[in-house]
Amino acid sequence: MISLKQLTKVYGRGPDAVTVLDHLDVDVASGEILAVVGPSGAGKSTLAQCINLLERPTSGQVIVNGEDLSGLPEHRLRVARRRIGTVFQSASLLSRRTAAENVALPLEYLGVTPAETKARVAELLERVGLSHRANHYPFELSGGQRQRVGIARALALRPSVLLSDEATSGLDPETTRSVVSLLRQLRDDLDLAVVFITHEMDTVLHVADSAARLDRGRIIEQGRLVDLLTDHDSALGRALQPQLSPAEPGTGSRAWYVTYDSRTVPADWLQRVSADLGEPAALLAATIQNIDGTSTGNATVGLAAADAARVETAFARHGLRAALRPDATTADGPSAPEAPAPDDTPNTTPKEAALWV
Ligand SMILES: Nc1ncnc2c1ncn2[C@@H]1O[C@H](COP(=O)(O)OP(=O)(O)OP(=O)(O)O)[C@@H](O)[C@H]1O
Numbered sequence: 212m213i214s215l216k217q218l219t220k221v222y223g224r225g226p227d228a229v230t231v232l233d234h235l236d237v238d239v240a241s242g243e244i245l246a247v248v249g250p251s252g253a254g255k256s257t258l259a260q261c262i263n264l265l266e267r268p269t270s271g272q273v274i275v276n277g278e279d280l281s282g283l284p285e286h287r288l289r290v291a292r293r294r295i296g297t298v299f300q301s302a303s304l305l306s307r308r309t310a311a312e313n314v315a316l317p318l319e320y321l322g323v324t325p326a327e328t329k330a331r332v333a334e335l336l337e338r339v340g341l342s343h344r345a346n347h348y349p350f351e352l353s354g355g356q357r358q359r360v361g362i363a364r365a366l367a368l369r370p371s372v373l374l375s376d377e378a379t380s381g382l383d384p385e386t387t388r389s390v391v392s393l394l395r396q397l398r399d400d401l402d403l404a405v406v407f408i409t410h411e412m413d414t415v416l417h418v419a420d421s422a423a424r425l426d427r428g429r430i431i432e433q434g435r436l437v438d439l440l441t442d443h444d445s446a447l448g449r450a451l452q453p454q455l456s457p458a459e460p461g462t463g464s465r466a467w468y469v470t471y472d473s474r475t476v477p478a479d480w481l482q483r484v485s486a487d488l489g490e491p492a493a494l495l496a497a498t499i500q501n502i503d504g505t506s507t508g509n510a511t512v513g514l515a516a517a518d519a520a521r522v523e524t525a526f527a528r529h530g531l532r533a534a535l536r537p538d539a540t541t542a543d544g545p546s547a548p549e550a551p552a553p554d555d556t557p558n559t560t561p562k563e564a565a566l567w568v
Pocket residue numbers: 222223229231249250251252253254255256257258410554555556557
């Protein structure tokens with residue numbers, strides 16, 4: 212388990228001081244994946260660096276399994292850092308080392324015997340499905356395979372926390388899905404607490420158990436994914452919904468943007484709403500997914516009914532929230548907030564080396 216308590220990072224001093232992280236409180240339990248999302252400049256990279264203590268927080272605590280790591284002196288920090296494995300964007304593998312030699316790196320720094328290292332590396336590569344690529348160099352591996360090597364390396368010292376810093380950014384959707392499914396598998400098999408930092412909102416639905424939105428250094432909303440997605444008033448929940456381009460509602464009909472607002476929306480809600488209103492309902496766009504056994508999603512529905520209050524009531528009766536779309540041809544619902552814009556992804560820095568030394 213990892214807890215951040217009042218975590219604060221201020222760069223500069225006096226009138227030049229910039230508060231980049233502002234009293235963050237976050238808990239991630241063992242066996243849980245928390246996605247941290249936020250627009251460019253929100254403080255995601257700084258948060259990642261404070262979690263693995265490449266940067267010292269200005270104040271507040273980083274507590275792993277009950278021990279506060281933030282105040283440790285440098286010589287003890289090296290050992291403490293082993294509890295947090297980090298996977299970076301594009302894995303940052305050493306190009307002159309094979310996959311196996313890259314995974315071995317943290318073990319070599321630790322002085323593990325060659326025989327033990329060999330056995331552990333073989334076990335780790337098998338866990339990430341790359342035993343057959345052990346002797347390949349990074350340039351001989353696909354992007355997804357390189358990330359798997361990065362994950363294996365991050366797990367080498369048996370951490371209880373895995374920090375994924377934009378680890379799927381830049382990967383194609385299919386590779387992202389396979390990396391995400393590996394992370395979920397590892398979460399379960401190793402009971403890891405995973406902090407998954409990303410600017411890719413659509414990945415969050417596939418990977419996370421819970422999500423937090425960081426904006427200008429503050430956590431402005433956080434919660435279990437299923438709670439966020441079934442709460443119409445959650446801006447983060449709505450931002451996490453896939454955005455669709457609905458079909459035209461047809462002459463005489465208007466388009467309604469509908470979100471799941473309850474955990475108990477019946478599967479046949481469209482027929483029910485249609486029956487309640489006494490008119491056919493046209494499905495113009497819909498995305499529905501199962502999160503923790505609960506159906507959530509959004510839809511655009513075309514209806515001829517003129518009485519808006521009556522339509523809203525008909526949807527509300529089945530646990531849905533409906534609002535008229537201002538323009539049926541636009542892709543976003545009327546109250547759907549803008550998802551954070553994709554932004555430049557951070558580059559890895561030589562500082563990372565400190566994680567293995
Ligand atoms: N060493 C530093 N000194 C001063 N300000 C910094 C430093 N590092 C980051 N910042 C500032 O902190 C803020 C957050 O930066 P950070 O890189 O953590 O955001 P981010 O959410 O990761 O953004 P992006 O997704 O674009 O990488 C920015 O305004 C940035 O200019």
